[in-house]
Amino acid sequence: MLINTVLMFLRELLPLCLLLATLLVWHRSLWRHFALYFVLPSALMLCLISLQMVWISELLDGLGLEFLYSFLYLSCFALLCVAARKTSYALWGSALAAACLFSISGSNLLLYIWLPTQTENTPADLVLGSALGVGIGASIAVLWYYLLTELKLWRHQSFALLLSFTGARQVMMASALLIQSDWLVAGPQLWQTEQLLSEQSELGFFLQALMGYEATPGLSQLLLYMVCLVLLFWCCSFMEKKR
Amino acid sequence: MRSLRRYLVTVLIALFTLISFVAALQSYKQSASRAEALFDQDLQVLASSLSQQYQGGSQQELGLALQVWQKGELVYRSALAPKSSMSDSEGFSEHNFGGKRWRVFRQTPTDLLTIIVAQPLKQRQQLADEVITASIYPVVLSLPLQALLIWLVVSKALSPINRFSAQLSSKKANDLSPVVLEQVPAELDQMLKTTNQLFARLADAFDREKRFASDVAHELRTPLSVLQVNLHNASARWQQSGISDPEGSMLALQAGVERMSTLIEQIMLLNRTNPEHFQARTDQLDLAGLCRQVVADWYPQIEQKQQQIELLGVEHLTLRGDAFALRLLVSNLVGNASKYTQVGGCIQIELSVEQDKAVLVVQDNGPGIAPSEYSRVFDRFYRVGGDRHQSGTVGSGLGLAIVRDIVALHQGRISLGAADFSSGLKVTVELPL
Incomplete structure (x- = not known):
């Protein structure tokens, strides 16, 4: 169905678009270098994962893909921390972080497009759905870019905070996959905000893409999220002091 | 923003894409939801039709009319169907019966069996409208949001131009400093640079003009002083040597030099008090005290001409102003009154307070000025009657121009009129307190 294709593209592309927009605001004057550092590793990683997806998914008793994605999400966060902490690593660190997220989104989308169940979708549905998904994701990214530019001019801390939320979101996604694979204990559920703000609603969807909003978070997830948020924010502050 | x-x-x-795509998705979801409801309704109708055939019951709720003909005989009809055939042609057609217009479908699967189904056209249109309306609503509702966002974006984009315009508007007449803006987009940058270059050139030109007049006057003052001294000495020697001067050449020469000296002094004062150049140092001062000092300054000349001078009105009048400029103003007015009033004439100075302003009136019983000349006497170098002023008094034609500049500097008003005496000029100056 058309709506499934749109949601699939949005789910995979929106977080990537938001992260790229945030990083482009950060490296505004060096965007050409950033693009170069981003494109080459992204293409390489996407090719590797896509070509070896069957083999990867069969590893670790069928949990290979979950493990790989968790690793890539955590790598994305770690690279953002390194980029923020060390000015000399900022450009390639953030480009590699974006490449990690791109390889996850890209391989998921390729899987969706070439999946045997796609026979239910007509090519027109796929083209129209992907155009709608890409259009919405890219539009939000453009608006997010200009909003962040203004925020950065107003208060640099606000930019650092939003970057930290975007980084912590990747850890939240990794923790969800690890919990799903029983590699991490979820702990007691802290609250339930599904009725208040559903993850399926437009705002819930956006917040999940931006900062990893979870309607029913577990204790371990939340602790991990908070620690990572503070850590990345601290790294950003340090970067500013050095400059 | 680097470029507007x-x-x-x-x-x-991005805004159009986002809003259009989101609206399209919402339309899709709404239409799909309505279509699903309609398909569910069809299922209900079908189920009801079958249950009626086997169990009987109310048939008014169906909304469909159904006839089954077998070998030309009506074997089944629903409550809304007439006893006669609803349609004689195969396939879709439209007919009237039961007071309504119907869309009818007739099918004859075998030569012996004919099935005719009909639905009211109004009901069909209503159902179609529901689906179409559901798909149009999100698009229509998104329009005000689009308008609002476009307004916000355009306002934001034009904000550097508004800031630039506001800075230009708030500039004072004598402020030729460059306009400074942060985050200037490329389109405005060239305009800003050109404007600042223009300001720089103007400031340069004003400065040159100011320096030129001032420098020329200053440079002429010294040789003129030397000339005056030499003339005085030569005149004294002529008198000692008994040289006669029947044509009065020496006196005419002395008068000419004195006039030139006065002119140069006035040009220098005019430059000092020009509102475009003058930076007033305002302070609280007593205008009445200042008038008394000016009268004391001019008293020797007034006494020499056997004139009477009166200072009337309040004894103390405090206002904010530049002491040097106001003293020059009063001095020029009193000096003019003395110079152009005949021997034995009267000069009157009156000070009063009206609401929120100080009023200074200087009048005399001299020959006065014709009302047609009132507006012209404030022009620079303009003298009533030209250089051959009927009073024969030495003047430069700059005194009242300086007075007007000083009044403008203090945001005051000046007006001329006939004196309260039988003749003469009355000058009224109003200054804000």
Whole structure:
């Protein structure tokens, strides 16, 4: 169905678009270098994962893909921390972080497009759905870019905070996959905000893409999220002091 | 924002894309939801039709009319169907019966069996309208949101131009400093640079003009002083040597030099008090005390001409002003009154307070000025009757121009009129307190 294709593209592309927009605001004057550092590793990683997806998914008793994605999400966060902490690593660190997220989104989308169940979708549905998904994701990214530019001019801390939320979101996604694979204990559920703000609603969807909003978070997830948020924010502050 | 064009194009395209696509998705979801409800309704109708055939019951709720003909005989009809055939032609057609217009479908699967189904056209249109309306609503509702966002984006894009315009508007007449703006887009940058270059050139030109007049006057003052001294000495020697001067050449020469000296002094004062150049150092001062000092300054000349001078009105009048400029103003007015009033004439100075302003009136019983000349006497170098002023008094034609500049400097008003005496001029100056 058309709506499934749109949601699939949005789910995979929106977080990537938001992260790229945030990083482009950060490296505004060096965007050409950033693009170069981003494109080459992204293409390489996407090719590797896509070509070896069957083999990867069969590893670790069928949990290979979950493990790989968790690793890539955590790598994305770690690279953002390194980029923020060390000015000399900022450009390639953030480009590699974006490449990690791109390889996850890209391989998921390729899987969706070439999946045997796609026979239910007509090519027109796929083209129209992907155009709608890409259009919405890219539009939000453009608006997010200009909003962040203004925020950065107003208060640099606000930019650092939003970057930290975007980084912590990747850890939240990794923790969800690890919990799903029983590699991490979820702990007691802290609250339930599904009725208040559903993850399926437009705002819930956006917040999940931006900062990893979870309607029913577990204790371990939340602790991990908070620690990572503070850590990345601290790294950003340090970067500013050095400059 | 680095470029207005890039900002507007990218943000507006992003906004249109986002809102249009979201509206399209909402239309899709709403229409799908309505269509699903309609299909469910069809299922209900079908189920009801079958249950009626086997169990009987109310048939008014169906909304469909159904006939089954077998070998030309009506073997089944629903409550809304007439006893006669609803349609004689195969396939879709439209007919009237039961006071309504119907869409009818007739099918004859075998030669012996004919099935005719009909639905009211109004009901069909209502159902179609529901689906179409559901798909149009999100698009229509998104329009005000689009308008609002476009307004916000365009306002944001034009904000550097508004800031630039506000800075230009708030500039004072004598402020030729460059306009400084942060985050200037490329399209405005060239305009800003050109404007600042223009300001720089203007400031340069004003400065040159100011320096030129001042420098020329200053440079002429010294040789003129030397000339005056030499003339005085030569005149004294002529008198000692008994040289006669029947044509009065020496006196005419002395008068000419004195006039030139006065002119130069006035040009220098005019430059000092020009509102475009003068930076007033305002302070609280007593205008009445200042008038008394000026009268004391001019008293030797007034006494020499056997004139009477009166200072009337309040004894103390405090206002904010530049002491040097106001003293020059009063001095020029009193000096003019003394110079152009005949021997034995009267000069009257009156000070009063009216609401929130100080009023200074200086009048005399001299020959006065014709009302047609009132507006012209404030022009620089203009003298009533030209250089051959009927009083024969030495003057430069700059005294009242200086007075007007000083009044403008203090945001006051000056007016001329006939004196309260039988003849003469009355000058009224109003200064804010």
